[in-house]
Amino acid sequence: MVDIAAIFDMDGVLIDSEPLWCRAEVEVFNHLGVPLTESMSSQTMGLRTDEVVSYWYAKFPWTGANQSVVADRILSQVGELVATEGKPMPGAVEAVQLCRRMQLPLALATSSPMSLVHLVLKRLGLQDAFDVLNSAETEEFGKPHPAVYLTTAHRLGVHxxxxxxxxxxxxxMMSAKTAGMRCIVVPAAEERENPQFAAADFVLDSLETINQAWLERVIYSLYSA
Structure with missing residues (x-):
């Protein structure tokens, strides 16, 4: 087997947290007078929390709480929701466990802060599953910039x-591809027809698709040439 590493995003990949982020953002921003709706929240999917706050402040500047305080409020609410309601995405825990059994170097690279990472992994029972945990909160730029993926690969010791x-x-996906990696995407149902996902190497309806035979074929097809 070629020495390949697997790097998982967290929100929307391991845990079904996008609806939780949406609820928290709508509540916090509405309280500030920002007319955010659930459908609008998809515009900031994949951004760091500070970038989400900056994005909406640029469109609907508010008075009172500064952006750092607003970001902290959102994170606090998401953390509470994750701890009480967080559910794994279908096939997510099994996919991580499969990578462990196959002895692939394994990492998590997320836009969420490490405080939330630890809550999520505890909720999913994956506290000890990853060799490297990395958050874009420590990078100058978040996704779609490739920094978080490049740093993660460096920490894994894998090109x-x-x-x-x-x-x-x-x-x-853009972050991973710009970093020079191959990418499997599992879009939300409402996003599956987005033509931009054509840039991915594989587009799946669910991580339940992944089993050892499939993953071995993918590794050989991508890297044996």
């Missing part, structure tokens, strides 16, 4: 060209 990223968003 980016030998990494397969698992993503769910356009920004996440």
């Amino acid at each position: 980016p060209s030998k990494c397969i990223a698992v993503e769910d968003s356009i920004r996440g």
Whole structure:
């Protein structure tokens, strides 16, 4: 087997947290007078929380709470929702466990802060599953910039060209591809027909598709040439 690393995004890949982010953002922003709706929240999918706040402040500037405070409020609410309601995406835990059994170097690369990462992994029972945990909060730029993926590959000790990223968003996919990685995307149902996902190497309806035989075929097809 070629020495390949697997790098998973978190929100929308491992945990069904996008609806939780949406609820928290709508509540916090509405309280500030920002007319955010659930459908509008998809515009910032894949961004760091500080970038989400900056995005909506640019469109609907508010007075009172500064952007850092607003970001903290959103994160606090999401953390509470994850701890009480968080559910794994179909096939997510099994896919991570499969990579462990196959002894692939394994990492998580997310736009979410590490405080939320630890809550999610505890909720999913995956506290010890990953060799590397990396958050874009420590990077100058978040996704779609490739920094978080490049740093993750470096920390794994694996060249980016030998990494397969698992993503769910356009920004996440662009981040991985720009880093020089191959990318499997699992878009939300309402996003599946987005033509931009054609840039991915594989587009799946669910991580339940992934089993050892499938993953071995993918690795050989992508990297044996």
